[in-house]
Amino acid sequence: MSITVRIPTPLRTLTGGNDEVAAEGATVAELIEDLERRHPGLRDRLLDEKGVRRFINLFLGEEDIRFLDGLRTEVKSGDALSIVPAIAGG
Amino acid sequence: MSQGPVVVVGLGGLGAPIAMVLAKSSLPAIRLVDGDTVERSNLHRQVLFSEADVHASKAHVVARAMRDLGYAGKLEVVEAFFVPERALEFAQDASMLVEGVDNLPTKFLVADVAARLDVPVVHSAALRWEGTVLAKPARGACYRCLFEDIPHGADAPNCAGEGVAGPLVGLVGAWAADRVLALRDGALDDTELSRFDGWAASVRQTRVARRAGCSLCRDAGSAFPIDRSRYAAPSTYCVR
Numbered sequence: 001m002s003i004t005v006r007i008p009t010p011l012r013t014l015t016g017g018n019d020e021v022a023a024e025g026a027t028v029a030e031l032i033e034d035l036e037r038r039h040p041g042l043r044d045r046l047l048d049e050k051g052v053r054r055f056i057n058l059f060l061g062e063e064d065i066r067f068l069d070g071l072r073t074e075v076k077s078g079d080a081l082s083i084v085p086a087i088a089g090g
Numbered sequence: 091m092s093q094g095p096v097v098v099v100g101l102g103g104l105g106a107p108i109a110m111v112l113a114k115s116s117l118p119a120i121r122l123v124d125g126d127t128v129e130r131s132n133l134h135r136q137v138l139f140s141e142a143d144v145h146a147s148k149a150h151v152v153a154r155a156m157r158d159l160g161y162a163g164k165l166e167v168v169e170a171f172f173v174p175e176r177a178l179e180f181a182q183d184a185s186m187l188v189e190g191v192d193n194l195p196t197k198f199l200v201a202d203v204a205a206r207l208d209v210p211v212v213h214s215a216a217l218r219w220e221g222t223v224l225a226k227p228a229r230g231a232c233y234r235c236l237f238e239d240i241p242h243g244a245d246a247p248n249c250a251g252e253g254v255a256g257p258l259v260g261l262v263g264a265w266a267a268d269r270v271l272a273l274r275d276g277a278l279d280d281t282e283l284s285r286f287d288g289w290a291a292s293v294r295q296t297r298v299a300r301r302a303g304c305s306l307c308r309d310a311g312s313a314f315p316i317d318r319s320r321y322a323a324p325s326t327y328c329v330r
Contacts, residue, residue, distance in 0.1 A: 009218040019290065054238035062296045082294070084285065086237040088197055089217040089254050090104030090190040090263070 003031055003075050006082040014039045023081075028058060029071040031081060046083065047071075055086040091210075091274050094185040095119035095164070099172045099200055101148040102126065103254055104190025104214045106138040106155075107263030108270075113156035115271060119164040120156070123180050124149045125171035135256035172196055174318045177203045188212040188270050190263060194240050195321040201233035202320065205310040210273040214266035219255050219289035221262035224298070225269035230281035232310070235301040240321065258288040 002022045007015050015021050021039065025031040036043035046056055051071060058065045059082040065073045075081070096117055098108055101124040112120055128136070128143045128151060138155045139148070149167045156165060168180055172191070181187060181203050188211070189200045197213055204211035204226070213224040213233055226232055265284060272278055281298040300307055 009220045019287070053241075055241040057236060059296060062294065064296070064298070066301065067299055082285075084222070084283075086194055086197075086241055087215045087217045087220065087222065088194045089192050089215055090100065090102050090259055 001026070001075070001077045003077075004080040005031065005035060006080060008083050008085055008087070010085055010087065011042065011045055011083065014042045014045070026074060027071065028060065028065055028073045028075065028081065031075060032071070057084040058082070059084060091276075092183075092185040093118050094183040095121040095166060096186045096188060096270060096274075097121045097123060097181050097184040099123045099180075099187060099189040099196070100191035101152045102132060102190065102192060103135040103256075103259035104216060104263040104266065105148075106136050106152060107260045108188055108190055108214070108267045109152045109156055110138065110159060111264050111267030112270065113159040113161040115161075115267075117163055117270075117274070119166070119185075120161070121166040121168060121180070121184070122149045122152055123168040123170065123172050124152075125169055135254055135259050137260060172199065174199060174316050174321055178206070178316055181207060184209055186210045186212070186270060186273060188214070188266055190214045190259075190266065197233060198237075198240050199316070199321055202306060202314075202316055205232055205306050206312070206314060206316065208311040212266050212269045212273065214262050216254050216259045216262045216286075218253055219258055219287060221258050221286040221288065223262060223266045223269055223284040223286075224281065225266075225273060225278055225284075226281045227273060227278050229310070230278070231298040231300040232281070232304065232306050234306040235281075235304045236283065236298055238301070238304075255288055258286065261288065262286055 005023050023031040023034040025034050126148050128139045143151045147169050149169045153167045187204045210228050211226050215222050283296045283298050285294045
C-alpha cells in the first residue's frame, strides 16, 4: 500500500525538494527500503547499523514508533510517516 | 514554580519574539543570555533589531525593548555565550530555561543544565520553513529522550547553511513563550512536541514519553558534570 512520508527540510535535497513523497510497504522498515529505492541515500540518513539513528525520530501519525513496534511497526492505508530530526536555527 | 528568573538563552530570531511575549507577562524575573551582536544580515528575521542596532549587544538591545514594551519585573542581562564552563553560573537560580539557540551542542547543554537543576525547559528551533518547540515539565521526557546525541556534519544542518524563513521564527518564538507561561501555570503534565510547517501551514502536536535508559533522566537532579567534553564545540552560528 502507498503511504505518505513527510520529509523534513534537511533531507529534501534527496527528494528533489519535495516535502511529501509516497512509499510502499507493510511496515516502517519496508517503507524505508522503498524510500531508498526511490530516493537513494535516504536510508543512511535515517538508519545506522543499530536501527533508527540517535538524532532522528519517526512518527507514524502522532505516535513515535519507539513506543509502537519500532521498525517492525505495521502501517495501514491512510497512515503518514513523519521524519523528525534534531534541528537548530533561529 | 520558584521565584527565580526565567533564563532566556539566545536572543536572535527566536529569542526576540520570546522576549516580546514575556515582556507582557507577569513573570517576576527574566535573565537574558547572549554574547552575540546584531549583524545587518539578522535584520530580516530578528524583529526587535533595526539598522541603528547593528554591532550592538543583542542582550542589551532586547532588554531595552522589553522595558519599552512595559516589562516591570527584574531584568538581568548577561552579555556572554551559554557555554559549558559558565552555564551553571548563568542558570543556577533559574525557575525555568527557554532557548532559541542556533546550534545543536548548546541545545543539548541547555537540556543538561535544566535536568541538573530539575527545572522546566522549553527548546525552540526553526530551519527554513520548519520549526519545533519542545516544552518539558521538570520531570517530563527530556531533549535527550527525543534526540539521544549531538549530530554532526551533514546530519546537523542549521540556519547558517539552510537559512530561516523570517515569518516562521515569529510564530515559533511566540509559541515557545506561550509554553513558558503554560509550564509556569502547571498546565503541562507531560512533555509536548509541537512541529510547525510554515510552508504547508500545518501544526502537529505530540506528547513525548520518556525513553527507557535515558541517562539524562536517570541523572536529573544530581550534580553530574557539565563540561566541554560532553559537547562538540559550536562551530557555526547564524549570520545570514
